[in-house]
Amino acid sequence: MDADPRQYENIVIDSCLLMCWFYHNISGRGECPMTSDGHSYQFASVFCYLYWRSFINDIHKIVRSYLVHNCFKDTLESFIACTGVKQPVDHLEDMEKRKRIFHFALDGNASKAIELTEEFAPGLLEENKDLHFDLLSLHFVELVCSRKIDEALGFAQSKFTPFGKEQKYVEKLEDFMALLAYEEPEKSPMFHLLSSEHRHHVADSLNRAILAHTKLPSYSEMERLIQQTTVVRQCLSQEFGKDGQQLFSLKDFLKS
Template identity: 40%
Template sequence: MDDFSSSGVTGPPDDAVCQLVYSYLVHHCYKETAKALEASAGLSKISNNTESAEDQEAEGTTGNELGDIELRAPIYKHVLDGNVEQAIDLTNRMAEGLLSSRPDVYFELLSLQFAKLIREKNVLGAIKFAQEEFSSCDSMSSSDKETYLEKLQDLMSLIAYEEPAASPAGEFLTEEYRQRVADTLNGALLAFNKRPSQASLERVLQHTTLTTDRLAGSGICPRFNLRDFLNS
């Protein structure tokens, strides 16, 4: 896991919390909310006073992060809306070479397009698409190829069902699956541009959970549960 000593989150506790929330909003392309928080909390002033240029670059908050959203947000939305061809086209223009270097991400996008054809009951189109496009598995490593061949088998099983959404592989047709693919591509885009692929707030939560799990294992404290914490 990443070391938070160089995460770029500094300053008084309230400022640090604002920066954590702000980086989360920027990471997930909530531009208007991020702008509102930036203005109300004076984050530009906080950042300028408390972070070095190196810290800002490491955290991906170098002052042009809102402009970065302008590039990522349309791709993110296209994936959520199931417009895979547009998402791929914009990705290739914004980050040339990303999808060829990340066949796993490309596979996820192709799986969404296949699922879209299934939802439209275009079975012949789905079969033709699979035959033409899923050759990207060939460029994967042996371990990745095995994983994605299993996933491809599950995906192809949708063809056999009259009601594919109710099948064991029905998750490929859900909004939740599109959300996961959108998050995966978004993280890949950030990493491609030398930014953290995971929001600092999410890393803080992971560290907190891991730490309390270890302490709980020693009987020092109960395990951390986010839902219980929010309801407390």
């Protein structure tokens, strides 16, 4: 009896056995290289070795992409030294600059993040008004939290005025300006604008934008794989979920 398709992910396929099946069924030889002449066995062994090396190289690329994307320079250098994978020197130099910008934004020092971004990626913030607004908002929030109200008002008047002419920013501006009315902004209905999660979201968006600006992928290969896997699992869940099984959820899967 054939295996239930929903259980395919639990089936482990040995690459050598897969080669034997291919050789036996596709080549027309009608024999298994693992049990026939030595040349066929050597062919299967070489195939398996090359297949394994290709697999390892792909894994190395995925790990390298993740480390580059997230600016883990020291870890990347150790990884390169251990595996021998190649990495362009300019990527390492750019990574250090992106890392500084990312951490300035993450720590709430948006003005410094903006300054370094304009030096490293000229024109980026002019082209990406949403990102520019988010960074300016981070600086405004820091002024409010520091109770520098006069400075915050002056900053808002000089920096936010152009955005007030566009409807999509009006509601956001109202939320940020409302923070001025509270003695403890962190207890206001807009407390999420002060959260570390919000700063991380903005910093991550900035990092992706810089990567795209420098002609590098804005998403790491690992993220792409997770996205593709999630879509496939969701499609399969929808197809086989007709039997009453719960639909696939990446969030629930990671918790399991």
